[in-house]
Amino acid sequence: EAGVAQSPRYKIIEKRQSVAFWCNPISGHATLYWYQQILGQGPKLLIQFQNNGVVDDSQLPKDRFSAERLKGVDSTLKIQPAKLEDSAVYLCASSLEFGKRNTEAFFGQGTRLTVV
Amino acid sequence: KQEVTQIPAALSVPEGENLVLNCSFTDSAIYNLQWFRQDPGKGLTSLLLIQSSQREQTSGRLNASLDKSSGRSTLYIAASQPGDSATYLCAVRTNYGQNFVFGPGTRLSVLP
Numbered sequence: 246e247a248g249v250a251q252s253p254r255y256k257i258i259e260k261r262q263s264v265a266f267w268c269n270p271i272s273g274h275a276t277l278y279w280y281q282q283i284l285g286q287g288p289k290l291l292i293q294f295q296n297n298g299v300v301d302d303s304q305l306p307k308d309r310f311s312a313e314r315l316k317g318v319d320s321t322l323k324i325q326p327a328k329l330e331d332s333a334v335y336l337c338a339s340s341l342e343f344g345k346r347n348t349e350a351f352f353g354q355g356t357r358l359t360v361v
Numbered sequence: 362k363q364e365v366t367q368i369p370a371a372l373s374v375p376e377g378e379n380l381v382l383n384c385s386f387t388d389s390a391i392y393n394l395q396w397f398r399q400d401p402g403k404g405l406t407s408l409l410l411i412q413s414s415q416r417e418q419t420s421g422r423l424n425a426s427l428d429k430s431s432g433r434s435t436l437y438i439a440a441s442q443p444g445d446s447a448t449y450l451c452a453v454r455t456n457y458g459q460n461f462v463f464g465p466g467t468r469l470s471v472l473p
Contacts, residue, residue: 249404278460287365287450287463288405301460336404349395350452350461352405 247271249353251337257359263325266356270318270339276300277314278350279322280336288336294320327360334358363388363455365464373470374441382436382467384451389429395461396425396436397450405450409436441471 250269258264270277275296280288291310293300296317305312309328314320324331334355341348364387374380384394393412397405409418409425411434417426424437434451448468452461 251404280463285465287452287465288461289463290460293460338405349407349410351407352397354404357402 249337249339249351251335251353251356253356254354255357255359257361258327260329260360261326263323264327264358265324266322266335266337266358268320268322268337268353270320270337271351273341274339274351275317275342276340277320278338278340279312279320280338282334282336282355284333291322291335324358327358329360332358332360363391363453363462365451365453365462367449367451367464367467369467370465371468371470373472375472376441376443378441378471379437379439380441380469382438382449382469384434384436384464386432386434386453386462388455389432390456391429392454392456394425394427394434394451394453396423396434397452399448399450399466401447408449438469441469443471443473445469445471 252267277294279291282288291305292302292312294314297314312322334357336355338350338352340350366385368383395410396408399405411418411427422439427434448466450466452463454461
């Protein structure tokens with residue numbers, strides 16, 4: 246079974262530039278999460294999708310971050326404009342089915358963003 | 362609001378030792394708890410998932426326990442090996458939310 250795929254693995258941009266990350270979840274997984282992990286901290290949820298609908302985006306800085314999940318499969322996370330404090334690893338995860346809360350979450354390798 | 366803490370923040374042990382990592386959470390109304398491993402520069406690898414109705418789960422040299430009433434979980438690693446060196450994260454899924462709330466992790470170093 247293929248895992249969660251993310252790209253790119255690394256990205257370096259200047260502040261005020263824009264950047265986009267892509268995630269392809271495990272086939273058949275209805276729920277998709279984007280987490281932000283700052284160095285030395287645990288991951289923090291940015292947004293959660295169930296199929297192509299948003300379940301929770303309460304911690305997403307909506308003035309600069311946006312995310313979409315077209316057709317309930319792949320997802321993109323965008324930052325525009327980037328700030329220095331956005332430097333972090335962005336992790337995508339998926340789980341099998343909304344409502345079955347006992348299902349495991351599987352994570353991708355992450356995208357390491359450095360804003361200079 | 363659910364908060365998760367992990368003690369210790371870092372741990373260094375000689376190879377072969379048994380060790381325990383601790384995870385505490387403030388709201389006992391959880392659906393499940395999952396332990397992850399994270400290697401430097403990598404994503405998270407799921408180790409064990411404990412349902413709220415379970416007391417423990419085992420996989421190889423790993424054993425995770427859950428005490429919901431006290432808001433605690435432990436990850437026991439037997440006969441540690443240098444390859445076990447990584448950061449270990451626990452995450453809880455609450456009854457009222459659908460996502461995982463993570464602790465800050467414990468950074469483990471197993472010395473040959």
